Amino acid sequence: MNTNKRRAITLVSAVLLVTATGCSTKAEEGGGDTTSEDGVKIGRGIEGDTISLGSLTDLTGVFAALGADITNAQALYWKTLNAGDKICGTYSVDEIVKDHGYDTQRGIQLYSSFKEDVLAIEQTIGSPINTGLAQQLEADSMVNIPGAWAQSLTEVAENTVVGSTYEVEMINVLDYLLEEGEIEEGAKIGHIYFEGEYGEGGLAGSEFFAEQHDMEVVEVQIQPTDTDMTAQVTKLESEGVDVIAITVAPGQTASIAGVAAASGLDVPIAGNNPVYAPGLLDTPAGDALKANLYVASPVAPFDQKPEILKAYQAEFDNDPTLGVMFGFAAADVMRQILEKACDDGDLTPEGVLAAKESIGTVDTGGIAVPLEFIVGESPSNASYIFKADDVPGGAVSVSDLYEGDDVAAFVEGG
Amino acid sequence: MNQFLSLLLNGLSLGAIYALIALGFVIIFKASEVVTFMQGSLLLLGAYLIARLSEPIGFWAAAAVGIVGTAAAAVLVERLLISRLRGAPVISLAILTIGVDLIILTEITRRIGSDILNVGHPWGGDAVSIGGVGITTNRALAIVVAGILIGAFFIAFKFSSWGIAMRAAAEDGEAAALMGIRLGWVSMVAWLVAGVLAAVAGLFATGSPTPGVTPAIWAVALAALPAAILGGLDSTGGALVGGLIIGVATAMAAGYQDQIAFLGRGFGEVVPYVVMVAVLLVRPSGLFGTRDVTRV
Amino acid sequence: MSDTSTATRLVKGVVLLALLVVLLALPLYVEEFWLRTGFAVFAAIIGAVGLNLLVGTTGQLSLAHAFFLAVGALTYVYVSGDPGGSAIEYGGFGLPPIVGMVAGVVMAGLAGVLFSPIAARLRGIYLGVASLGLVFIGQHLLNTWTSVSGGFNGRLAPAFDLFGFSFGGNEEPYLAVLGVPFGQAERLWYLGLALCALACWFASNLLRSRPGRALQNVRDSEVAASVMGVNVQEYKAKVFLVSSMYAGLAGVLYALSIGSVAPESFSLLLSVQYLAMIVLGGLGSVGGAAMGAAFVSALPLVLQQYSGSLPFIVEPGQPGIVASQAAAFLYGGAIVLVVMFEPGGLAGLARRLKRQPRPPQESPPVSTTSSAPADSSSGGTPR
CATH class of the missing domain: 3.40.50.2300 (Response regulator)
Structure with missing residues (x-):
């Protein structure tokens, strides 16, 4: 009994000691924006020459087909870009992909797991998840490309809907x-x-x-x-x-x-x-x-863009759907927004949001319909039939x- | 009128599929006192095997392998898990089947991924006309095959030694065991039959007019659970009646949704459960179930 | 004899105290993601403890837990939320969140009481399946009754605050401890911890009390219980009330944790997860339910977070088993193993470990035998 007591007391005091003396690792969180060598303001989601983009996708739930194709296409798009022009001629893009399996709670929690590390989100599948995230996107100035085309999505300034409603x-x-x-x-x-x-x-x-x-x-x-x-x-x-x-x-x-x-x-x-x-x-x-x-x-069938099909099939061996085209289109829209932000000298999240709002008509070279982002309006009046x-x-x-x-x-x- | 007949016919064909699954629930419950929640994944397993094999070895061989494979899986679960827990609380056994269901469902979902697997029925999307009312061949066959299978089961249940043993076991397990009836054997055969029925249901549930095998067909078995319950969990005849009631009610609610719009659009989906709760309120042991009598 | 039992109680108390200290200090050290996960776990624990009273203690199988969670969550957002919505308009009273929380608990309890006449008529497994119907009917209601629920996509949940102290939203008044600014995640963590501790404390007291023993009698034999003077119907109704009030509170926290409420979140799967929690934890034990809840609700997130460093899980997009599937395998397999070999669940395991403190060969493998190639690594799975 005595040993038990002693053991217990030791345990508690150890815990208390650790708690009291351990300087909190969270306390010195720096944050804040800095300016890179070439005079562009940078902040969250950029480390050195790498921009991190988030992806909240569904690889195991009901929209797994769409999710897998978009994810693959975007990976391919950035791979090509990183090997070539990069963003702004400097930054390569790194993706943080999270699979929520179309579970709203999991999606929201996964958002909190990467929101400090990414500049923007290149894909969020699931209307309930997009709805649930709306407030947080606004609070974090997180530009987001939803994998959906609902009218209500266009009412959040951060959302970048690629296509008509x-x-x-x-x-x-x-x-x-x-x-x-x-x-x-x-x-x-x-x-x-x-x-x-x-x-x-x-x-x-x-x-x-x-x-x-x-x-x-x-x-x-x-x-x-x-x-x-x-x-x-x-x-x-x-x-x-x-x-x-x-x-x-x-x-x-x-x-x-x-x-x-x-x-x-x-x-x-x-x-x-x-x-x-x-x-x-x-x-x-x-x-x-x-x-x-x-x-x-919202995107052209492959017969309009055979080169994209070819590039995709060289890399992946599944039967592609139009999710591939959407993935390319979304990545391309994201690239153009980032380029604009860089030209404006501000690659912070706020800068990217400002770039999205001021970019005017976005032309993806015929992958997607021409887009113009005005809060509350369908980004396009056109469709491919x-x-x-x-x-x-x-x-x-x-x-x-x-x-x-x-x-x-x-x-x-x- | 034509719409009514068409809905009735399609409801009956849907009901035939439900009846097959519901019968599986009932047989297992009678033989091993287990309410199984894994009929859904057995159905999915059967359909998956048939769809995957029908290209390399042909539809009929694939159907045979799929049915045998599903029955084997059911027997395996019974032998490895259920039979070792004889006398465990009903709730534990039910939860156990939920665990197994989760594993099978996850694995098959993973394998199917984003595809819609085509079963390759020889009758494809053909349709037949019965008295001026159109129905897909697949659904017409479902009625016929389900009728034959259920009929055969009733005959076996009445006359075969297994059927007699099973009825005795369901009546009073202890007495039956004392009379020399091997309860383990009865239970194993019950699971085997339920596996066969689930696979056959899967075969027809994935044919036209449904597009093919997707993980979503797992939910078909869920709708058959109310069918079994409202018929009475220990009544084989009840499973048949329950299945048909649920099938017809679902089809009617979907077809006449304008007339019942005040209940909310898409009401057809919840009809099985509403019917079940309504029946249970009046008859707590289902339409044909044995009443629980408590004697002290 | 009494000496040892005092000692055991002492050790137990000390362990609980140590646990509490750690939990209190944690927000100073860990990232927001973990705090949010923790908050979700607290919510799950409350729900699981409630379900355990019904299923574990009283022996009434219920698959309707998701429905009662939905009632709690919806009541909270309707009572405390403001009217809004663009595509689909919804109403709301905009009352203080604490009122919404209490209303959520009360409404869920009321729903439980309304269901209990049905429950009283049905026995055992019939009750289980009938309660399954409640989940589907409930989801249909939520989808149809858009002025309350906001329809398919749901509606936002108002942030919680208590007498001017905000748990999210504007984060007023500003608060920092040891240099750590307390934002939404930190505040919610303490809210969850407090409510969870309260819920567990109440449940374990209830179990030790006279009514608690009566409930166990009902489970073991309704006939014997009624012979001993226990009013079986009344106790069943009461336990439905208490259990669904727990579910209601869990639902409110669930809404706070997600930040919005969508009908789809309250599907049958949620009910099954809650059942898994209490079975894994050990039917009838409060501590067990807490352990089971932590295991089931945190596992998919933890696996995903570390998917890069776990050998049997692939990154999203690669062929193989991704984190959420691995989690499903693990807890499906764990359910099977627990029912087969350790009906007492994690709580039973803990009891056994305490009784015979021989470390080797005590922990059974957690992984499934054949379906997940996880045998080698799952021994170290966080539990």
């Missing part, structure tokens, strides 16, 4: 179908959409379009876990729709096209960019997709940059 995408693809004579004025649109901001964004687009063209929208809301679309398509068939609009995920797209074909509902299908993945062509619905699916996308086909990336463009006639009215009105 879901609303604009849907208007564009429907307008394209109207122009091409696939649908007519006064048609009936059946819209199958996810609950949540993504689905409701697409729906707002089709509703606005319907108003302009004397059309009617039949709404069917579904949940992401539901992949059997029989009941939903049956409903649309009995309503006699002329076109199916979809704001869903690839699994539902295949099911919708398959069921529609099986039940003889041969109408065009218009989708937002996340509805499609090239793997769908191997499913029984492949032929139906090739015949009827039209998708509006593509059809599904048996080519790498699974998509061929059917038009150049496409901007629907009603988009301008929508952007002003909304």
Whole structure:
């Protein structure tokens, strides 16, 4: 018993001693901005000649397909850049990639694990995570490229949305179908959409379009876990729709096209960019997709940029999706913002944010639609329209940059 | 009317798949007093094996291997884990299956990655018309095959020595053991049957109109759990009825969502659980389940 | 005899005291990431202790814990949050956060009481599956009732403050200890620690009290309990009340830890994680629940943080097992091993170690046998 007591007392005093005497390692945290040799102000996220960029991606959750392609593409982009021009001719880029598996709490915690070490974030997948981070992004002046295109994202100054919003995408693809004579004025649109901001964004687009063209929208809301679309398509068939609009995920797209074909509902299908993945062509619905699916996308299909496809396939051996193009586009936008900040002589987080706000129109050389960042507005009015086909990336463009006639009215009105 | 018939038919086909899984729950519960939460990963395992193998060795051989493999996995779990814990609290056993489920699910999800695996059914996306109502061939076959399998099971349950042993074991395990019935054997066969049923359900659940094998089909088994519960966890007939009720109710709620919009859009997803809770409130042991009678 | 028990109690007290001192001092040394992880762990501990009262002590299997957490979190953001939202507008009373916190706890308790008539009718496993339904119905409600929840993407959680002392947001009044400025993470750490200690203290007192013993009677045999004069239905309802109040508090802290609340965060997976916590920790033990909660909630983050230096985990993007999968393997495997070999969980293990202080061959392997190639390295996994 005595030994026990003695042991215990020793333990406690040891703990107290360590606590009291140990000078806190956190106390001397320096921080603050400095000026580099060539007169550029630098701060968080830059060590020597290296800029660190963060990436909050999903490699194990529901958006693993998108996450892996974007991550690979960005790694390739920076690798090429680091071996060549670098940023500002001086800085090479280092990535800190974190996988949150589409778990909001984990995503937010991982943000806190690297926020002191990165200058900006080149990819954040997951709308709930982007929403949850909004306040912290503002507090940290952390420029962020979300892997999503919701209208609400554009309302945070730090967010750099690469592409049109879901609303604009849907208007564009429907307008394209109207122009091409696939649908007519006064048609009936059946819209199958996810609950949540993504689905409701697409729906707002089709509703606005319907108003302009004397059309009617039949709404069917579904949940992401539901992949059997029989009941939903049956409903649309009995309503006699002329076109199916979809704001869903690839699994539902295949099911919708398959069921529609099986039940003889041969109408065009218009989708937002996340509805499609090239793997769908191997499913029984492949032929139906090739015949009827039209998708509006923020980035060009590979047939417009074969050199990117080639470079990617030389490095990675998976079947690329358009996530690769998005990854390149996002990295390129980030590069241009950093270059601008460097030209302005301020590569601190605040400087980068200022550069993002003052950069004007960003042209990624035809990888993504032209972009202009104004808080609260869709960064672009244009989309690429593509059809599904048996080519790498699974998509061929059917038009150049496409901007629907009603988009301008929508952007002003909304 | 046409829409109603179409929804009914599709609901029944969905219900047939649920019934297969629910029957697995019930058989395992009767034989080894375990509520298994791993039917989902067994279903996924079966579908995954079939999809991966159908290209190299052909669909039919792949289906056979997938079904046998899944049954083997189920038996393995029973032999290595469950059989050693005879008499452990029901909760511990249920949680154990959650642990196993987590491991299998994580591994298969990792292997599938971001792909949608195509099972390669010979009937592909074909459709048939029954009395003017369209349904995919896959779903029509699901009804037929499920009917045959469930029928065969009922016959075996009634007449085979295993069926009799199992009924005796479920009635009173101790007495059955004293009569010379090997409880371990009964339990093992139960898991084997449940594995087969899960794999067959997986085979049809991943065919048209669903796009193929994704980790998400794991959730199909979750919706079958309410089916088993509302039928009565210890009633094999209840599993069949429960499965069909859940299938039809889900399809109807999705098809008529405008009429029930006041319940919130996307209500179809939660229908299985709402139906289950409603039934349990009236009949705490399900529609056909044995009532718990407490005697002191 | 009594000598040894006094000694044991003394040692136990001293160990607890030492632990407390370390926990109090930690914000002076460790990075914000660890403090935030710690706060999430405190929240998880509170929730796990509550679930343990229900499942471990009283023997009522519940998969509905995520639902009660959601009620707590949503009540907090609605009562204390301001109206807002751009795409989807939501309301809010904007009352002081402490009011929201108390309301969150009360509402969750109320939800528990409302559910208890159903629970009282159902036995054992039927209850487990019926409670599973509650999670799905709850998520549907959250997604549909957008004026409260903000819909699919959720809404921001207001920062906590207490009588003008802020735990986030503006960080007023300024405070620094030993040269360390106390920001949001440091403040939240102490808030979590205090609430967690309080919750654990209350639970262990409850377990030792008369009602606590009655609950254990209910678990062991409802018939025997009622023969001994325990009103089984009433006790079941009460334990549902207490357990869901714990969940409510955990939900409020969960909202504070994330900074926002989205329906998706309260899925079945969360319920399963809580079950895993109490099984790993040891059913019926408060300390065990705390250990299990720390293990399950911190493991994925810790593995990710050190993925570079752990041999069996690859960096994100490489083929192989990434951190979050390794964590799932580890705790899936740990559940199986615990149920098979150590039904007392970590708490049982600790008890056994104390009784026979022979260090060798005492720690069973934590890793799974076949599914994760982790056998060699997982012995050193932080627990």
